[in-house]
Amino acid sequence: MKTDIILCGVGGQGIISISAVLGIAALEENMHIKQSEIHGMSQRGGSVQSHVRISSNPVASDLIPLANAGLILSVEPMEALRYLPWLSPGGWIVSNNQPFLNIPDYPPVESLMQEYKSRKNAVLINADEIASRCGSAKASNMVMLGAASRFIHLKPESLMHGLEKLFAQKGSSVIDLNLKAFDAGRQASVAL
Amino acid sequence: MEKMLLLGDEAIAQGALDAGISGMYAYPGTPSTEIMEYVQACGSGVHALWSANEKTAMEEALGMSYAGKRAMVAMKHVGLNVAADPFMNAAITGVNGGLVIVAADDPSMHSSQNEQDSRYYGKFAQIPVFEPSSQQEAYDMTRDAFDLSEKYGVPVLIRITTRLAHSRSQVESRTPLPQRSLHLPEEPLQFVLLPALARKRYKRLLALQKEFMESSEHSPYNLSILKTGGKTGVIACGTGWNYLNEWFPDGDYPGPVLKLSQYPLPVKQIQRMFDQSASILVLEDGYPLVEEMLNGIFPVNKHIKGRLDGTLPRDGELTPDLVASALGFPVNEAYHIPSVVVPRPPSLCNGCSHADLYRALDEVMKEFGKGKVFSDIGCYTLGALPPYNAIYSCVDMGASVTMAKGAADAGMTPSVCVIGDSTFTHSGMTGLLDAVIENTPVTVIISDNSATAMTGGQKSHATDRLVEICKGLGVSPDHIVTLVPLRKNHQENVRILRKEILFEGPSVVIFQRECIQTSARRHKKN
Numbered sequence: 047m048k049t050d051i052i053l054c055g056v057g058g059q060g061i062i063s064i065s066a067v068l069g070i071a072a073l074e075e076n077m078h079i080k081q082s083e084i085h086g087m088s089q090r091g092g093s094v095q096s097h098v099r100i101s102s103n104p105v106a107s108d109l110i111p112l113a114n115a116g117l118i119l120s121v122e123p124m125e126a127l128r129y130l131p132w133l134s135p136g137g138w139i140v141s142n143n144q145p146f147l148n149i150p151d152y153p154p155v156e157s158l159m160q161e162y163k164s165r166k167n168a169v170l171i172n173a174d175e176i177a178s179r180c181g182s183a184k185a186s187n188m189v190m191l192g193a194a195s196r197f198i199h200l201k202p203e204s205l206m207h208g209l210e211k212l213f214a215q216k217g218s219s220v221i222d223l224n225l226k227a228f229d230a231g232r233q234a235s236v237a238l
Numbered sequence: 239m240e241k242m243l244l245l246g247d248e249a250i251a252q253g254a255l256d257a258g259i260s261g262m263y264a265y266p267g268t269p270s271t272e273i274m275e276y277v278q279a280c281g282s283g284v285h286a287l288w289s290a291n292e293k294t295a296m297e298e299a300l301g302m303s304y305a306g307k308r309a310m311v312a313m314k315h316v317g318l319n320v321a322a323d324p325f326m327n328a329a330i331t332g333v334n335g336g337l338v339i340v341a342a343d344d345p346s347m348h349s350s351q352n353e354q355d356s357r358y359y360g361k362f363a364q365i366p367v368f369e370p371s372s373q374q375e376a377y378d379m380t381r382d383a384f385d386l387s388e389k390y391g392v393p394v395l396i397r398i399t400t401r402l403a404h405s406r407s408q409v410e411s412r413t414p415l416p417q418r419s420l421h422l423p424e425e426p427l428q429f430v431l432l433p434a435l436a437r438k439r440y441k442r443l444l445a446l447q448k449e450f451m452e453s454s455e456h457s458p459y460n461l462s463i464l465k466t467g468g469k470t471g472v473i474a475c476g477t478g479w480n481y482l483n484e485w486f487p488d489g490d491y492p493g494p495v496l497k498l499s500q501y502p503l504p505v506k507q508i509q510r511m512f513d514q515s516a517s518i519l520v521l522e523d524g525y526p527l528v529e530e531m532l533n534g535i536f537p538v539n540k541h542i543k544g545r546l547d548g549t550l551p552r553d554g555e556l557t558p559d560l561v562a563s564a565l566g567f568p569v570n571e572a573y574h575i576p577s578v579v580v581p582r583p584p585s586l587c588n589g590c591s592h593a594d595l596y597r598a599l600d601e602v603m604k605e606f607g608k609g610k611v612f613s614d615i616g617c618y619t620l621g622a623l624p625p626y627n628a629i630y631s632c633v634d635m636g637a638s639v640t641m642a643k644g645a646a647d648a649g650m651t652p653s654v655c656v657i658g659d660s661t662f663t664h665s666g667m668t669g670l671l672d673a674v675i676e677n678t679p680v681t682v683i684i685s686d687n688s689a690t691a692m693t694g695g696q697k698s699h700a701t702d703r704l705v706e707i708c709k710g711l712g713v714s715p716d717h718i719v720t721l722v723p724l725r726k727n728h729q730e731n732v733r734i735l736r737k738e739i740l741f742e743g744p745s746v747v748i749f750q751r752e753c754i755q756t757s758a759r760r761h762k763k764n
Contacts, residue, residue: 056582069243069406079243082405084348090617090692092584106483108405111558113572125582130573137572148585153578161576 047077048101049199050110052129055121056146057094060187063212064119065096067191070208071200072100080105091148093125100199119194121173121187122146123158139165140194140235142173142186169193171234177227185227192231202232244409246402249373250312250340251276253380257336258415260307261285263295265664266693267314268349269403270342274312275694283417288690290699291635291664292317296324296339303337303393304429306421308384312340315356320635320665322359325393329363330431330439332391334423336384340396342403345524346555349400351615351634353553355524360395360501364443366450367395367501368459369476373407375459375499381412386453390446399523401477401555451502459499462507464514467492470543471515473508473528474498478521481561503531512540519564520544523556585620591751592618594723595685596626598731598749599656602739603628606652612645614638614666616658617692618685629656636665642680643673652681652739659686659700667707673744674712681739682746685723687753695756708746717745724751 051068055061065081072079082097097115099105112131120126120141133139139162145155162168171193173186180189188209195202206225213221244252251273254262262284264274277286285302289295292313302309311321318325318341325339341356360367368383370376376398383394427435454460471494474482479497483489494511498504512518517540520529529544543549549564550556559569586593595618603611613619613629614637621628631641638655639662646653657666662684673680684704690696700707708718719738721731731749738745 057584065406073241073243073408078408080405080407082401083245084404090584090587090620091582093582103487105407106480106487107558108401108407108477108480109558111484111562112569124579127576127579130575131571133573135572149580149582151580153580157578161578 047199048099048103049117049197050115051098051100051117051119051198052110052115052132053096053098053119054125054129055094056125056148057091059121059146060184061094061096061121064187064191065098066212067205067208068098068100068198068200070211071204074204074207075200077102077200078105080108082108093128095129117194117197119190121190123162123170124153127158127161136167138197139168140190140197141168141170142190143170144172144174169235169238171231171238173231176230176234180226180230181223185224188224188227189231189234192228193235195228195232196235240411242409242411243406244373244377245272245404245406246370246373246376246398247272247342247404248276249376249409250380250396250398252280252409252411253377254310254338254384255281255284256411256414257381257384258308258417259284259310259384260335260417261299261302261309263289263299263309263311264313265289265292265295265317266690266696267317267342268693269344269400270312270314270317270340271693271696272403273340288696288699292321293324296321296328299337300324300328300331300333303333303335304423306335307418308336310338310340312342314350315341315343315354316351316634317341318356318359325359326363327431328393329365329443330436331429332439332442333387333393334421334428335418336387337393338380338383338387338396339393340398343397343399343524345399351632353524355527356395356397357501357524357527360397361527363395364447365392365395366390366453367397369397369499369501370402371476371479371497371499373402373405373409376402377409377411379459379499390449392443392446397476399477399555401523447502451505454500454502454504455506457500457504459497460504460507461497462511463489463491463495463497464510465492465494466514469493469516471495471511471518473511473518473520475520475522475528477523478556478561481556481558482521484558485562485565485567498528503528508532515540517541517543519549521550521556521561521564526552583623586617587754589754590617591687591723591749591753592621592685593626594725594728594751595656595683595749596621596628598723598728598735599654599683600626600628601732602736603654606739610650610652610654612638612641612655614655614657614661616661618656618658621656635661636669639666639669639680639682640672642682643669643678646678646680651679653679654681654683654739656683656685658691659684659688659704660690660698662704663699663707667711670708670713670744670746671711677743679742680744681741682744683735684746684748686748686750687756688750689753689756691753691755695753695759704748713744713746717741717743718748719746720748720750722751723749
């Protein structure tokens with residue numbers, strides 16, 4: 047049992063939190079894990095990515111080889127496409143469809159959507175809107191984790207438990223908000 | 239024991255804590271920063287505060303070792319250049335309490351000015367070097383490095399790269415050791431490197447080389463798997479071992495393999511695999527250190543494949559895909575990046591004080607032409623890119639001040655530099671003293687955001703001290719000006735900055751406003 051995930055977005059969109067929840071959940075299920083993160087200068091509003099490898103066998107490389115990721119989990123629609131060379135044949139893209147506009151030459155959103163339409167295995171959801179409905183747009187990263195959870199070989203309960211642990215110090219209202227966001231994301235993804 | 243999910247950096251920090259360190263010393267620098275941050279968060283009773291720069295950090299750690307306690311010092315690769323003087327000489331003085339130095343290299347320059355390979359520093363200083371391949375090894379090696387350091391009375395270098403530093407995996411810890419008690423060196427003159435004494439100490443270091451080699455030959459971290467059958471033997475250094483295992487899990491590579499994680503090179507082990515291989519492939523991250531040593535001056539009559547013969551690229555980080563190609567596997571992408579995707583480079587945050595500074599500076603410099611502003615290392619280096627295009631250098635910590643002085647010496651007017659507050663106290667102050675002594679017409683702009691922001695907003699030594707420091711260095715108080723970089727102050731800032739740039743002597747203009755990231759975090763806490 048093995049899940050190789052490219053996690054991506056823009057610095058500050060909360061992919062480190064997604065990665066942390068995956069880590070806690072994988073430990074809980076006694077899986078092997080390696081997760082390679084981007085720190086430092088690349089965080090400043092630039093593209094960020096994390097390679098997450100979860101397996102029942104020991105994981106060798108910290109990096110996922112090209113064409114080997116079963117899942118691209120993205121909190122931004124253009125960023126997901128940037129990492130396509132890592133996607134395995136038939137692998138899935140699960141992405142937020144809301145663009146993060148901080149560059150002058152961001153492509154027209156329609157042309158991005160056109161790219162998605164031409165692909166079979168893509169799940170696009172409006173994570174910002176779903177998160178806002180749950181109580182705060184800030185929880186859109188957990189909406190995305192929920193949406194992607196059906197492509198990850200970890201139990202949803204372990205992920206939710208990981209989420210509770212990660213936000214434990216922030217109090218029950220933050221935990222509840224994020225659990226709600228996770229659940230709403232999962233529902234939205236299953237409904238598609 | 240307890241199973242934790244740790245970054246390579248954190249595994250080293252936990253290893254040091256469990257080895258009973260009394261002091262952790264460092265200056266922030268990607269990808270090494272998290273080592274100190276972990277000790278600060280988890281190491282109660284351990285001295286763990288940032289130093290002014292890597293040289294002061296190294297010397298402070300050496301001082302703690304002198305006093306008989308275990309100490310660790312961590313830095314990014316280029317930080318070891320700053321600390322090179324005490325580093326080289328610590329190999330001669332030797333240590334009392336265990337001393338471990340961590341250098342975190344950044345091949346592919348994810349966040350650096352070069353991709354120098356710190357293993358050369360280990361060889362240069364002639365001390366043992368560890369290069370972990372996994373987070374668990376990072377933990378275990380750090381503990382063992384302290385024992386080795388005390389056994390031989392020398393500092394030990396741990397070399398990691400970004401990939402390991404910033405990748406998380408499971409780590410099992412061992413029973414922690416207590417801190418050492420204060421005890422001075424048995425040999426009272428050990429640390430006095432007067433020539434006559436230094437010669438003796440150096441002979442001691444040379445005599446130890448044989449023992450370091452023996453330690454490498456029998457190291458649990460250097461593993462020979464001498465399978466016959468394959469023609470190409472593989473030497474896999476550090477994380478290169480992981481990439482080999484990615485393609486040959488469970489050690490089923492058909493030929494001889496040497497997993498190499500402790501230096502100096504275990505010559506006997508290499509000889510044995512050499513004898514069984516028609517050619518050798520070297521997988522090493524960074525420079526071709528092992529490959530060069532195998533080749534010697536004249537190529538051996540055996541094909542050595544690696545970064546020198548073109549089997550692997552000469553520069554950039556090692557990846558599983560590059561290793562696959564080197565092993566003869568096809569690397570095929572199933573999908574390509576669609577043309578609609580455009581680059582998204584890092585940029586200054588919305589509301590960043592550096593941006594307001596650059597808007598003012600650009601307006602002033604319009605009348606003097608391009609190319610007259612030097613700069614330095616920090617978030618503000620992004621001022622070299624559009625829309626600012628404001629600065630023309632970024633070389634090493636503090637170089638903006640001294641390069642501006644050199645250009646002024648050459649007759650360039652005006653000569654201006656932009657340096658961050660933390661970079662200034664790291665290595666800018668001495669250069670300003672040079673300018674004061676010669677009354678050189680340079681304008682030093684200190685962009686003071688009261689943090690070491692690029693590495694995550696660590697405390698800056700410069701906070702609330704800049705004016706006093708500049709006065710102390712001898713800058714005329716009339717030409718030390720503090721401005722607040724805000725849009726509403728733009729016209730006034732332009733006027734004053736212009737006046738100081740026209741002044742024909744050293745002047746300092748401090749643009750002071752807190753980093754919006756640290757400020758936001760502070761307000762959240764309160």
